[in-house]
Amino acid sequence: MMGMAAWLEAVLFWGLGVVAVAAGVAVFRTDSMARATYALALSFVAVGAQVLMLSLDYVGVVTVLMMVMEMAVMAVYMVMFMGMNPALMPMSMVHSKKTALGVAAGTFVALAAGALLVPWPERRGAPAVDLTASLGEAVMGSKMLVMLVVSPVLFATIVSALVLANPRGRYHRLGDDLRRRPADDPQRGGVGR
Amino acid sequence: MSLEAVLVVAAALFAVGLYGAISQQVVVMVMMGLELMINAVILAAAGLWWFLAPSPDGHVLLLVVVAAMTVEMAAGFAVATLLHRSRGSDTTDTATDLDR
Incomplete structure:
Protein backbone atom coordinates (compact mmCIF):
# COMPACT_ATOMS: atom_id res chain seq x y z
CA MET A 1 0.00 0.00 0.00
CA MET A 2 1.42 3.30 -1.10
CA GLY A 3 1.62 5.99 1.57
CA MET A 4 -0.15 9.29 1.03
CA ALA A 5 3.12 11.21 0.78
CA ALA A 6 4.55 8.81 -1.79
CA TRP A 7 1.32 9.00 -3.81
CA LEU A 8 1.36 12.80 -3.80
CA GLU A 9 5.02 12.76 -4.78
CA ALA A 10 4.30 10.47 -7.72
CA VAL A 11 1.40 12.65 -8.90
CA LEU A 12 3.55 15.79 -8.63
CA PHE A 13 6.41 14.14 -10.49
CA TRP A 14 4.24 12.90 -13.37
CA GLY A 15 2.47 16.26 -13.54
CA LEU A 16 5.82 18.05 -13.87
CA GLY A 17 6.90 15.46 -16.43
CA VAL A 18 3.80 16.06 -18.55
CA VAL A 19 4.35 19.84 -18.33
CA ALA A 20 8.03 19.45 -19.32
CA VAL A 21 7.30 17.25 -22.34
CA ALA A 22 4.21 19.20 -23.46
CA ALA A 23 6.13 22.49 -23.25
CA GLY A 24 8.96 20.84 -25.20
CA VAL A 25 6.52 19.82 -27.93
CA ALA A 26 5.02 23.31 -27.93
CA VAL A 27 8.47 24.76 -28.71
CA PHE A 28 8.28 23.22 -32.19
CA ARG A 29 4.56 23.66 -32.75
CA THR A 30 3.99 27.32 -32.03
CA ASP A 31 4.35 29.90 -34.79
CA SER A 32 5.82 32.62 -32.60
CA MET A 33 9.50 32.56 -31.69
CA ALA A 34 8.77 34.38 -28.46
CA ARG A 35 6.23 31.74 -27.48
CA ALA A 36 8.69 29.00 -28.40
CA THR A 37 11.27 30.59 -26.09
CA TYR A 38 8.81 30.81 -23.21
CA ALA A 39 7.70 27.22 -23.78
CA LEU A 40 11.31 26.08 -23.60
CA ALA A 41 11.81 28.07 -20.39
CA LEU A 42 8.70 26.42 -18.90
CA SER A 43 10.03 23.00 -19.86
CA PHE A 44 13.34 23.77 -18.15
CA VAL A 45 11.64 25.02 -14.99
CA ALA A 46 9.55 21.82 -14.81
CA VAL A 47 12.67 19.66 -15.21
CA GLY A 48 14.46 21.82 -12.64
CA ALA A 49 11.61 21.15 -10.19
CA GLN A 50 11.91 17.43 -10.86
CA VAL A 51 15.65 17.60 -10.22
CA LEU A 52 14.80 19.38 -6.93
CA MET A 53 12.46 16.50 -6.08
CA LEU A 54 15.47 14.19 -6.48
CA SER A 55 17.12 16.17 -3.63
CA LEU A 56 19.62 17.84 -5.98
CA ASP A 57 18.99 21.32 -4.56
CA TYR A 58 22.09 22.97 -5.98
CA VAL A 59 21.91 21.53 -9.51
CA GLY A 60 18.14 22.12 -9.69
CA VAL A 61 18.33 25.77 -8.68
CA VAL A 62 21.36 26.43 -10.88
CA THR A 63 19.61 24.84 -13.86
CA VAL A 64 16.48 26.95 -13.41
CA LEU A 65 18.40 30.21 -12.91
CA MET A 66 20.72 29.55 -15.83
CA MET A 67 17.95 28.54 -18.18
CA VAL A 68 15.74 31.53 -17.42
CA MET A 69 18.66 33.87 -18.19
CA GLU A 70 19.52 31.86 -21.29
CA MET A 71 15.98 32.12 -22.59
CA ALA A 72 16.15 35.90 -22.09
CA VAL A 73 19.30 35.97 -24.25
CA MET A 74 17.59 33.72 -26.77
CA ALA A 75 14.61 36.07 -27.03
CA VAL A 76 17.01 38.92 -27.86
CA TYR A 77 18.57 36.71 -30.56
CA MET A 78 15.18 36.01 -32.05
CA VAL A 79 14.47 39.71 -32.37
CA MET A 80 17.95 40.35 -33.81
CA PHE A 81 18.12 37.60 -36.38
CA MET A 82 14.69 36.49 -37.41
CA GLY A 83 14.16 38.30 -40.67
CA MET A 84 10.43 37.83 -40.68
CA ASN A 85 7.87 37.72 -37.93
CA PRO A 86 6.55 34.17 -37.83
CA ALA A 87 3.67 35.25 -35.60
CA LEU A 88 2.36 37.43 -38.43
CA MET A 89 3.38 35.15 -41.28
CA PRO A 90 2.87 31.57 -40.10
CA MET A 91 5.07 29.25 -42.09
CA SER A 92 6.62 25.88 -41.57
CA MET A 93 10.37 26.17 -41.04
CA VAL A 94 11.16 22.47 -41.08
CA HIS A 95 12.81 19.97 -43.37
CA SER A 96 12.72 16.15 -43.47
CA LYS A 97 9.83 16.16 -41.00
CA LYS A 98 8.86 12.52 -41.53
CA THR A 99 12.41 11.27 -41.00
CA ALA A 100 12.71 13.40 -37.87
CA LEU A 101 9.40 12.12 -36.47
CA GLY A 102 10.39 8.54 -37.19
CA VAL A 103 13.83 8.86 -35.63
CA ALA A 104 12.39 10.63 -32.57
CA ALA A 105 9.65 8.00 -32.06
CA GLY A 106 12.14 5.17 -32.52
CA THR A 107 14.55 6.77 -30.04
CA PHE A 108 11.80 7.20 -27.47
CA VAL A 109 10.64 3.57 -27.81
CA ALA A 110 14.21 2.27 -27.53
CA LEU A 111 15.10 4.45 -24.52
CA ALA A 112 11.81 3.84 -22.69
CA ALA A 113 12.05 0.09 -23.31
CA GLY A 114 15.57 0.18 -21.89
CA ALA A 115 14.39 2.15 -18.86
CA LEU A 116 11.53 -0.28 -18.16
CA LEU A 117 13.20 -3.59 -19.04
CA VAL A 118 16.69 -3.24 -17.57
CA PRO A 119 16.86 -4.84 -14.10
CA TRP A 120 18.28 -1.82 -12.28
CA PRO A 121 20.58 -2.69 -9.37
CA GLU A 122 19.89 -1.85 -5.76
CA ARG A 123 20.93 1.55 -4.47
CA ARG A 124 24.55 1.57 -3.32
CA GLY A 125 25.48 3.80 -0.41
CA ALA A 126 23.35 6.46 1.24
CA PRO A 127 23.15 10.16 0.36
CA ALA A 128 25.03 12.57 2.60
CA VAL A 129 22.99 14.46 5.20
CA ASP A 130 23.81 17.83 3.61
CA LEU A 131 24.15 17.12 -0.10
CA THR A 132 25.20 20.63 -1.13
CA ALA A 133 27.92 20.71 1.51
CA SER A 134 29.18 17.30 0.40
CA MET B 1 8.37 8.33 -8.14
CA SER B 2 10.77 5.65 -9.30
CA LEU B 3 13.87 5.39 -11.44
CA GLU B 4 11.79 4.04 -14.33
CA ALA B 5 9.44 7.05 -14.20
CA VAL B 6 12.36 9.51 -14.27
CA LEU B 7 14.00 7.71 -17.19
CA VAL B 8 10.76 7.53 -19.21
CA VAL B 9 10.18 11.28 -18.82
CA ALA B 10 13.82 11.90 -19.76
CA ALA B 11 13.44 9.64 -22.81
CA ALA B 12 10.37 11.59 -23.95
CA LEU B 13 12.21 14.91 -23.54
CA PHE B 14 15.20 13.55 -25.43
CA ALA B 15 13.01 12.32 -28.30
CA VAL B 16 11.24 15.70 -28.59
CA GLY B 17 14.60 17.49 -28.62
CA LEU B 18 15.95 15.08 -31.23
CA TYR B 19 12.96 15.76 -33.46
CA GLY B 20 13.62 19.50 -33.20
CA ALA B 21 17.36 19.20 -33.80
CA ILE B 22 16.80 17.15 -36.98
CA SER B 23 13.78 18.93 -38.42
CA GLN B 24 14.20 22.63 -37.67
CA GLN B 25 15.68 24.97 -40.27
CA VAL B 26 16.37 28.02 -38.12
CA VAL B 27 19.71 27.66 -36.31
CA VAL B 28 18.36 28.98 -33.01
CA MET B 29 15.51 26.45 -33.14
CA VAL B 30 18.05 23.66 -33.72
CA MET B 31 19.82 24.89 -30.59
CA MET B 32 16.52 24.69 -28.69
CA GLY B 33 16.30 21.03 -29.72
CA LEU B 34 19.85 20.40 -28.48
CA GLU B 35 18.98 22.14 -25.22
CA LEU B 36 16.01 19.86 -24.68
CA MET B 37 18.23 16.83 -25.28
CA ILE B 38 20.86 17.99 -22.77
CA ASN B 39 18.07 18.78 -20.31
CA ALA B 40 16.89 15.18 -20.67
CA VAL B 41 20.44 14.00 -19.98
CA ILE B 42 20.51 16.11 -16.79
CA LEU B 43 17.21 14.63 -15.62
CA ALA B 44 18.24 11.04 -16.42
CA ALA B 45 21.63 11.52 -14.72
CA ALA B 46 19.92 13.01 -11.66
CA GLY B 47 17.56 10.02 -11.48
CA LEU B 48 20.34 7.46 -11.89
CA TRP B 49 22.37 9.30 -9.27
CA TRP B 50 19.57 9.41 -6.68
CA PHE B 51 18.26 5.89 -7.15
CA LEU B 52 21.49 3.97 -7.78
CA ALA B 53 24.54 5.63 -6.22
CA PRO B 54 23.96 8.92 -4.38
CA SER B 55 27.64 9.77 -3.86
CA PRO B 56 29.33 13.17 -4.45
CA ASP B 57 31.08 11.75 -7.56
CA GLY B 58 27.88 11.65 -9.59
CA HIS B 59 26.92 15.06 -8.28
CA VAL B 60 30.14 16.52 -9.73
CA LEU B 61 29.42 14.77 -13.05
CA LEU B 62 26.07 16.58 -13.18
CA LEU B 63 27.88 19.90 -12.77
CA VAL B 64 30.03 18.97 -15.78
CA VAL B 65 26.90 18.29 -17.85
CA VAL B 66 25.49 21.71 -16.87
CA ALA B 67 28.82 23.29 -17.92
CA ALA B 68 28.63 21.45 -21.28
CA MET B 69 25.20 22.98 -21.77
CA THR B 70 26.53 26.51 -21.30
CA VAL B 71 29.41 25.85 -23.71
CA GLU B 72 26.93 24.57 -26.29
CA MET B 73 24.82 27.70 -25.98
CA ALA B 74 27.75 30.15 -26.15
CA ALA B 75 29.33 28.45 -29.17
CA GLY B 76 25.95 28.10 -30.87
CA PHE B 77 25.10 31.78 -30.46
CA ALA B 78 28.55 32.76 -31.76
CA VAL B 79 28.15 30.57 -34.85
CA ALA B 80 24.62 31.92 -35.41
CA THR B 81 26.03 35.46 -35.28
CA LEU B 82 28.83 34.60 -37.72
CA LEU B 83 26.42 32.86 -40.08
CA HIS B 84 24.06 35.79 -40.02
CA ARG B 85 26.87 38.25 -40.74
CA SER B 86 28.48 36.32 -43.57
CA ARG B 87 25.36 34.89 -45.23
CA GLY B 88 22.61 37.21 -44.06
CA SER B 89 20.51 34.21 -43.13
CA ASP B 90 19.63 32.16 -40.11
CA THR B 91 18.78 28.78 -41.58
CA THR B 92 20.83 25.61 -41.66
CA ASP B 93 20.05 25.02 -45.33
CA THR B 94 22.30 27.92 -46.36
CA ALA B 95 25.27 26.47 -44.48
CA THR B 96 25.74 23.16 -46.27
CA ASP B 97 29.27 23.83 -47.58
CA LEU B 98 30.56 20.60 -46.07
CA ASP B 99 27.67 18.60 -47.51
CA ARG B 100 28.81 16.67 -50.58
Whole structure:
Protein backbone atom coordinates (compact mmCIF):
# COMPACT_ATOMS: atom_id res chain seq x y z
CA MET A 1 0.00 0.00 0.00
CA MET A 2 1.42 3.30 -1.10
CA GLY A 3 1.62 5.99 1.57
CA MET A 4 -0.15 9.29 1.03
CA ALA A 5 3.12 11.21 0.78
CA ALA A 6 4.55 8.81 -1.79
CA TRP A 7 1.32 9.00 -3.81
CA LEU A 8 1.36 12.80 -3.80
CA GLU A 9 5.02 12.76 -4.78
CA ALA A 10 4.30 10.47 -7.72
CA VAL A 11 1.40 12.65 -8.90
CA LEU A 12 3.55 15.79 -8.63
CA PHE A 13 6.41 14.14 -10.49
CA TRP A 14 4.24 12.90 -13.37
CA GLY A 15 2.47 16.26 -13.54
CA LEU A 16 5.82 18.05 -13.87
CA GLY A 17 6.90 15.46 -16.43
CA VAL A 18 3.80 16.06 -18.55
CA VAL A 19 4.35 19.84 -18.33
CA ALA A 20 8.03 19.45 -19.32
CA VAL A 21 7.30 17.25 -22.34
CA ALA A 22 4.21 19.20 -23.46
CA ALA A 23 6.13 22.49 -23.25
CA GLY A 24 8.96 20.84 -25.20
CA VAL A 25 6.52 19.82 -27.93
CA ALA A 26 5.02 23.31 -27.93
CA VAL A 27 8.47 24.76 -28.71
CA PHE A 28 8.28 23.22 -32.19
CA ARG A 29 4.56 23.66 -32.75
CA THR A 30 3.99 27.32 -32.03
CA ASP A 31 4.35 29.90 -34.79
CA SER A 32 5.82 32.62 -32.60
CA MET A 33 9.50 32.56 -31.69
CA ALA A 34 8.77 34.38 -28.46
CA ARG A 35 6.23 31.74 -27.48
CA ALA A 36 8.69 29.00 -28.40
CA THR A 37 11.27 30.59 -26.09
CA TYR A 38 8.81 30.81 -23.21
CA ALA A 39 7.70 27.22 -23.78
CA LEU A 40 11.31 26.08 -23.60
CA ALA A 41 11.81 28.07 -20.39
CA LEU A 42 8.70 26.42 -18.90
CA SER A 43 10.03 23.00 -19.86
CA PHE A 44 13.34 23.77 -18.15
CA VAL A 45 11.64 25.02 -14.99
CA ALA A 46 9.55 21.82 -14.81
CA VAL A 47 12.67 19.66 -15.21
CA GLY A 48 14.46 21.82 -12.64
CA ALA A 49 11.61 21.15 -10.19
CA GLN A 50 11.91 17.43 -10.86
CA VAL A 51 15.65 17.60 -10.22
CA LEU A 52 14.80 19.38 -6.93
CA MET A 53 12.46 16.50 -6.08
CA LEU A 54 15.47 14.19 -6.48
CA SER A 55 17.12 16.17 -3.63
CA LEU A 56 19.62 17.84 -5.98
CA ASP A 57 18.99 21.32 -4.56
CA TYR A 58 22.09 22.97 -5.98
CA VAL A 59 21.91 21.53 -9.51
CA GLY A 60 18.14 22.12 -9.69
CA VAL A 61 18.33 25.77 -8.68
CA VAL A 62 21.36 26.43 -10.88
CA THR A 63 19.61 24.84 -13.86
CA VAL A 64 16.48 26.95 -13.41
CA LEU A 65 18.40 30.21 -12.91
CA MET A 66 20.72 29.55 -15.83
CA MET A 67 17.95 28.54 -18.18
CA VAL A 68 15.74 31.53 -17.42
CA MET A 69 18.66 33.87 -18.19
CA GLU A 70 19.52 31.86 -21.29
CA MET A 71 15.98 32.12 -22.59
CA ALA A 72 16.15 35.90 -22.09
CA VAL A 73 19.30 35.97 -24.25
CA MET A 74 17.59 33.72 -26.77
CA ALA A 75 14.61 36.07 -27.03
CA VAL A 76 17.01 38.92 -27.86
CA TYR A 77 18.57 36.71 -30.56
CA MET A 78 15.18 36.01 -32.05
CA VAL A 79 14.47 39.71 -32.37
CA MET A 80 17.95 40.35 -33.81
CA PHE A 81 18.12 37.60 -36.38
CA MET A 82 14.69 36.49 -37.41
CA GLY A 83 14.16 38.30 -40.67
CA MET A 84 10.43 37.83 -40.68
CA ASN A 85 7.87 37.72 -37.93
CA PRO A 86 6.55 34.17 -37.83
CA ALA A 87 3.67 35.25 -35.60
CA LEU A 88 2.36 37.43 -38.43
CA MET A 89 3.38 35.15 -41.28
CA PRO A 90 2.87 31.57 -40.10
CA MET A 91 5.07 29.25 -42.09
CA SER A 92 6.62 25.88 -41.57
CA MET A 93 10.37 26.17 -41.04
CA VAL A 94 11.16 22.47 -41.08
CA HIS A 95 12.81 19.97 -43.37
CA SER A 96 12.72 16.15 -43.47
CA LYS A 97 9.83 16.16 -41.00
CA LYS A 98 8.86 12.52 -41.53
CA THR A 99 12.41 11.27 -41.00
CA ALA A 100 12.71 13.40 -37.87
CA LEU A 101 9.40 12.12 -36.47
CA GLY A 102 10.39 8.54 -37.19
CA VAL A 103 13.83 8.86 -35.63
CA ALA A 104 12.39 10.63 -32.57
CA ALA A 105 9.65 8.00 -32.06
CA GLY A 106 12.14 5.17 -32.52
CA THR A 107 14.55 6.77 -30.04
CA PHE A 108 11.80 7.20 -27.47
CA VAL A 109 10.64 3.57 -27.81
CA ALA A 110 14.21 2.27 -27.53
CA LEU A 111 15.10 4.45 -24.52
CA ALA A 112 11.81 3.84 -22.69
CA ALA A 113 12.05 0.09 -23.31
CA GLY A 114 15.57 0.18 -21.89
CA ALA A 115 14.39 2.15 -18.86
CA LEU A 116 11.53 -0.28 -18.16
CA LEU A 117 13.20 -3.59 -19.04
CA VAL A 118 16.69 -3.24 -17.57
CA PRO A 119 16.86 -4.84 -14.10
CA TRP A 120 18.28 -1.82 -12.28
CA PRO A 121 20.58 -2.69 -9.37
CA GLU A 122 19.89 -1.85 -5.76
CA ARG A 123 20.93 1.55 -4.47
CA ARG A 124 24.55 1.57 -3.32
CA GLY A 125 25.48 3.80 -0.41
CA ALA A 126 23.35 6.46 1.24
CA PRO A 127 23.15 10.16 0.36
CA ALA A 128 25.03 12.57 2.60
CA VAL A 129 22.99 14.46 5.20
CA ASP A 130 23.81 17.83 3.61
CA LEU A 131 24.15 17.12 -0.10
CA THR A 132 25.20 20.63 -1.13
CA ALA A 133 27.92 20.71 1.51
CA SER A 134 29.18 17.30 0.40
CA LEU A 135 29.23 18.56 -3.21
CA GLY A 136 31.24 21.59 -2.15
CA GLU A 137 33.72 19.40 -0.30
CA ALA A 138 34.06 17.14 -3.34
CA VAL A 139 34.60 20.08 -5.70
CA MET A 140 37.19 21.68 -3.43
CA GLY A 141 38.80 18.35 -2.50
CA SER A 142 38.93 15.02 -4.25
CA LYS A 143 37.22 16.27 -7.45
CA MET A 144 39.09 19.54 -7.78
CA LEU A 145 40.78 18.40 -11.01
CA VAL A 146 37.36 18.25 -12.70
CA MET A 147 36.72 21.91 -11.98
CA LEU A 148 40.32 22.79 -12.95
CA VAL A 149 39.60 21.26 -16.37
CA VAL A 150 36.15 22.81 -16.73
CA SER A 151 37.34 26.35 -16.05
CA PRO A 152 39.86 26.60 -18.96
CA VAL A 153 37.23 25.03 -21.22
CA LEU A 154 34.78 27.78 -20.24
CA PHE A 155 37.47 30.43 -20.75
CA ALA A 156 38.35 29.01 -24.17
CA THR A 157 34.65 29.13 -25.02
CA ILE A 158 34.49 32.83 -24.13
CA VAL A 159 37.54 33.61 -26.28
CA SER A 160 36.45 31.52 -29.28
CA ALA A 161 32.87 32.83 -29.15
CA LEU A 162 34.19 36.40 -29.15
CA VAL A 163 36.55 35.66 -32.06
CA LEU A 164 33.68 34.14 -34.05
CA ALA A 165 31.17 36.85 -33.26
CA ASN A 166 33.46 39.89 -33.46
CA PRO A 167 32.83 41.72 -36.76
CA ARG A 168 36.10 43.68 -36.91
CA GLY A 169 39.30 42.87 -35.10
CA ARG A 170 42.59 44.79 -34.94
CA TYR A 171 43.80 43.19 -38.20
CA HIS A 172 40.83 44.74 -39.98
CA ARG A 173 41.70 48.13 -38.55
CA LEU A 174 45.50 48.17 -38.69
CA GLY A 175 46.34 45.73 -41.52
CA ASP A 176 48.05 42.32 -41.42
CA ASP A 177 51.25 43.80 -39.93
CA LEU A 178 49.32 46.07 -37.55
CA ARG A 179 51.22 49.08 -38.98
CA ARG A 180 48.49 50.88 -40.93
CA ARG A 181 48.00 54.47 -39.67
CA PRO A 182 45.47 55.90 -39.45
CA ALA A 183 43.36 52.85 -38.67
CA ASP A 184 40.81 51.80 -41.28
CA ASP A 185 37.55 52.44 -39.47
CA PRO A 186 34.09 52.44 -41.01
CA GLN A 187 33.45 55.88 -39.54
CA ARG A 188 35.78 58.83 -39.23
CA GLY A 189 36.12 60.34 -35.81
CA GLY A 190 38.41 61.01 -32.91
CA VAL A 191 41.36 63.41 -32.95
CA GLY A 192 41.87 64.57 -36.52
CA ARG A 193 41.10 61.19 -38.13
CA MET B 1 8.37 8.33 -8.14
CA SER B 2 10.77 5.65 -9.30
CA LEU B 3 13.87 5.39 -11.44
CA GLU B 4 11.79 4.04 -14.33
CA ALA B 5 9.44 7.05 -14.20
CA VAL B 6 12.36 9.51 -14.27
CA LEU B 7 14.00 7.71 -17.19
CA VAL B 8 10.76 7.53 -19.21
CA VAL B 9 10.18 11.28 -18.82
CA ALA B 10 13.82 11.90 -19.76
CA ALA B 11 13.44 9.64 -22.81
CA ALA B 12 10.37 11.59 -23.95
CA LEU B 13 12.21 14.91 -23.54
CA PHE B 14 15.20 13.55 -25.43
CA ALA B 15 13.01 12.32 -28.30
CA VAL B 16 11.24 15.70 -28.59
CA GLY B 17 14.60 17.49 -28.62
CA LEU B 18 15.95 15.08 -31.23
CA TYR B 19 12.96 15.76 -33.46
CA GLY B 20 13.62 19.50 -33.20
CA ALA B 21 17.36 19.20 -33.80
CA ILE B 22 16.80 17.15 -36.98
CA SER B 23 13.78 18.93 -38.42
CA GLN B 24 14.20 22.63 -37.67
CA GLN B 25 15.68 24.97 -40.27
CA VAL B 26 16.37 28.02 -38.12
CA VAL B 27 19.71 27.66 -36.31
CA VAL B 28 18.36 28.98 -33.01
CA MET B 29 15.51 26.45 -33.14
CA VAL B 30 18.05 23.66 -33.72
CA MET B 31 19.82 24.89 -30.59
CA MET B 32 16.52 24.69 -28.69
CA GLY B 33 16.30 21.03 -29.72
CA LEU B 34 19.85 20.40 -28.48
CA GLU B 35 18.98 22.14 -25.22
CA LEU B 36 16.01 19.86 -24.68
CA MET B 37 18.23 16.83 -25.28
CA ILE B 38 20.86 17.99 -22.77
CA ASN B 39 18.07 18.78 -20.31
CA ALA B 40 16.89 15.18 -20.67
CA VAL B 41 20.44 14.00 -19.98
CA ILE B 42 20.51 16.11 -16.79
CA LEU B 43 17.21 14.63 -15.62
CA ALA B 44 18.24 11.04 -16.42
CA ALA B 45 21.63 11.52 -14.72
CA ALA B 46 19.92 13.01 -11.66
CA GLY B 47 17.56 10.02 -11.48
CA LEU B 48 20.34 7.46 -11.89
CA TRP B 49 22.37 9.30 -9.27
CA TRP B 50 19.57 9.41 -6.68
CA PHE B 51 18.26 5.89 -7.15
CA LEU B 52 21.49 3.97 -7.78
CA ALA B 53 24.54 5.63 -6.22
CA PRO B 54 23.96 8.92 -4.38
CA SER B 55 27.64 9.77 -3.86
CA PRO B 56 29.33 13.17 -4.45
CA ASP B 57 31.08 11.75 -7.56
CA GLY B 58 27.88 11.65 -9.59
CA HIS B 59 26.92 15.06 -8.28
CA VAL B 60 30.14 16.52 -9.73
CA LEU B 61 29.42 14.77 -13.05
CA LEU B 62 26.07 16.58 -13.18
CA LEU B 63 27.88 19.90 -12.77
CA VAL B 64 30.03 18.97 -15.78
CA VAL B 65 26.90 18.29 -17.85
CA VAL B 66 25.49 21.71 -16.87
CA ALA B 67 28.82 23.29 -17.92
CA ALA B 68 28.63 21.45 -21.28
CA MET B 69 25.20 22.98 -21.77
CA THR B 70 26.53 26.51 -21.30
CA VAL B 71 29.41 25.85 -23.71
CA GLU B 72 26.93 24.57 -26.29
CA MET B 73 24.82 27.70 -25.98
CA ALA B 74 27.75 30.15 -26.15
CA ALA B 75 29.33 28.45 -29.17
CA GLY B 76 25.95 28.10 -30.87
CA PHE B 77 25.10 31.78 -30.46
CA ALA B 78 28.55 32.76 -31.76
CA VAL B 79 28.15 30.57 -34.85
CA ALA B 80 24.62 31.92 -35.41
CA THR B 81 26.03 35.46 -35.28
CA LEU B 82 28.83 34.60 -37.72
CA LEU B 83 26.42 32.86 -40.08
CA HIS B 84 24.06 35.79 -40.02
CA ARG B 85 26.87 38.25 -40.74
CA SER B 86 28.48 36.32 -43.57
CA ARG B 87 25.36 34.89 -45.23
CA GLY B 88 22.61 37.21 -44.06
CA SER B 89 20.51 34.21 -43.13
CA ASP B 90 19.63 32.16 -40.11
CA THR B 91 18.78 28.78 -41.58
CA THR B 92 20.83 25.61 -41.66
CA ASP B 93 20.05 25.02 -45.33
CA THR B 94 22.30 27.92 -46.36
CA ALA B 95 25.27 26.47 -44.48
CA THR B 96 25.74 23.16 -46.27
CA ASP B 97 29.27 23.83 -47.58
CA LEU B 98 30.56 20.60 -46.07
CA ASP B 99 27.67 18.60 -47.51
CA ARG B 100 28.81 16.67 -50.58
